[in-house]
Amino acid sequence: MIDNKIVLTGIKPTGTPHFGNYVGALKPLVQMSQDHKTFVFIADLHALNIMHNPDDVRHHSYEIAAILVALGLNLENAVLFRQSDIDAVYKLNTFLMNVTPKGLMNRAHSYKAAMDKNTAAGNDIDSGVNMGLYTYPVLMAADILLYGADIVPVGADQKQHVEFARDIAGYFNNIYGETFKLPEPMIGADTGIIPGLDGRKMSKSYDNVIPLFASEKDLKKGIMRIITDSKTPEEPKDPDTSTIVALYRHFATDAEFADFRARFAAPGMGYGAAKTELFEKINSVLSPMRAIYDQLMTDTSKLDEILASGAERATAVAEKTISRVRKKMLG
Ligand code: ADP
Ligand code: TRP
Numbered sequence: 001m002i003d004n005k006i007v008l009t010g011i012k013p014t015g016t017p018h019f020g021n022y023v024g025a026l027k028p029l030v031q032m033s034q035d036h037k038t039f040v041f042i043a044d045l046h047a048l049n050i051m052h053n054p055d056d057v058r059h060h061s062y063e064i065a066a067i068l069v070a071l072g073l074n075l076e077n078a079v080l081f082r083q084s085d086i087d088a089v090y091k092l093n094t095f096l097m098n099v100t101p102k103g104l105m106n107r108a109h110s111y112k113a114a115m116d117k118n119t120a121a122g123n124d125i126d127s128g129v130n131m132g133l134y135t136y137p138v139l140m141a142a143d144i145l146l147y148g149a150d151i152v153p154v155g156a157d158q159k160q161h162v163e164f165a166r167d168i169a170g171y172f173n174n175i176y177g178e179t180f181k182l183p184e185p186m187i188g189a190d191t192g193i194i195p196g197l198d199g200r201k202m203s204k205s206y207d208n209v210i211p212l213f214a215s216e217k218d219l220k221k222g223i224m225r226i227i228t229d230s231k232t233p234e235e236p237k238d239p240d241t242s243t244i245v246a247l248y249r250h251f252a253t254d255a256e257f258a259d260f261r262a263r264f265a266a267p268g269m270g271y272g273a274a275k276t277e278l279f280e281k282i283n284s285v286l287s288p289m290r291a292i293y294d295q296l297m298t299d300t301s302k303l304d305e306i307l308a309s310g311a312e313r314a315t316a317v318a319e320k321t322i323s324r325v326r327k328k329m330l331g
Contacts, residue, residue: 007036008149008183010043010083010140013060014051017067018209020194020202023250024155026212028188030071032153033078039147039314040068041083045139049132062296065303067212070293081310083143088318092142095325099171100138108137109160141165145180146318153186176328194250195243197225213293216283223247223279233270244274251285 162185169180196208210222
């Protein structure tokens with residue numbers, strides 16, 4: 001269905017990627033890159049409305065690049081770059097501001113959530129809202145339209161932003177004539193929500209994550225900390241509500257998973273033993289990739305090279321778009 005289409009997505013460097021990000025976003029993206037032309041960028045400009053420490057932005061940006069490379073992103077098909085390295089994106093952002101209705105921004109879920117929080121706390125409605133947050137969807141439209149993306153794989157929470165990009169492309173086309181393709185969001189196959197250490201959705205906002213490439217020791221510690229009930233090994237357990245089983249599925253073959261699930265449910269396997277098996281399975285899958293990741297993070301020159309080459313390839317496409325837009329708007 002997406003043959004020959006241009007796929008694009010951005011990942012915000014706001015924290016260290018965890019198992020939830022891996023299952024819900026990173027793994028599918030790496031799979032997609034095996035047979036599709038893909039633009040993948042680190043959305044560092046989008047992080048700036050909440051992150052004001054440049055060292056953190058830089059560090060988390062490297063982490064994302066290193067993880068994608070270690071997971072086997074196909075660097076021929078995928079153009080991997082930093083959003084901020086592309087001059088044209090700042091320009092398109094400025095141009096698109098002038099065809100974007102303010103009312104559209106007022107309807108953005110993320111801005112509405114900030115207003116609701118302020119109202120509930122009895123604060124001024126716009127307290128703590130900077131223009132980076134308010135105009136976030138315009139920059140995201142610039143990201144998408146600059147490369148002529150057809151398909152934008154995102155989590156469900158970003159669907160509205162892609163629809164806004166489509167709307168903004170439409171407003172532009174109406175005024176200046178057919179210029180932009182209309183992108184479509186692609187909400188990933190339901191991989192299920194990965195629960196965190198406390199059983200809630202694994203999320204950096206809940207401080208319940210296991211970083212994807214935590215050291216072997218920390219991975220083990222993290223897995224041992226997964227909260228369970230107090231059933232004894234002999235009592236039957238529900239595999240469908242267990243974080244241990246949910247995580248196991250994503251690192252095992254179907255047959256291995258079926259076997260583990262059955263043994264977990266039957267009397268005999270305690271939570272401690274199940275966690276040890278889970279650790280061993282995950283560790284055996286991730287160890288070789290972790291070695292690559294650690295090396296890339298220790299000496300970032302290889303990442304710099306990859307990102308520079310990505311920026312060059314992305315710029316070649318972006319510059320063509322920006323000169324067309326500039327001509328249409330400024331003559
Ligand atoms: P966080 O909740 O840690 O801030 P993000 O919102 O930045 O994570 O998520 C980035 C991507 O990772 C999204 O596409 C989302 O679908 C995926 N993702 C995040 N947490 C999970 C989870 N617990 N289970 C499955 N996918 C997740
Ligand atoms: N807003 C996205 C997020 O928070 C990241 C992002 C920025 C993005 N620009 C994009 C995603 C363009 C897809 C396309 O996850």
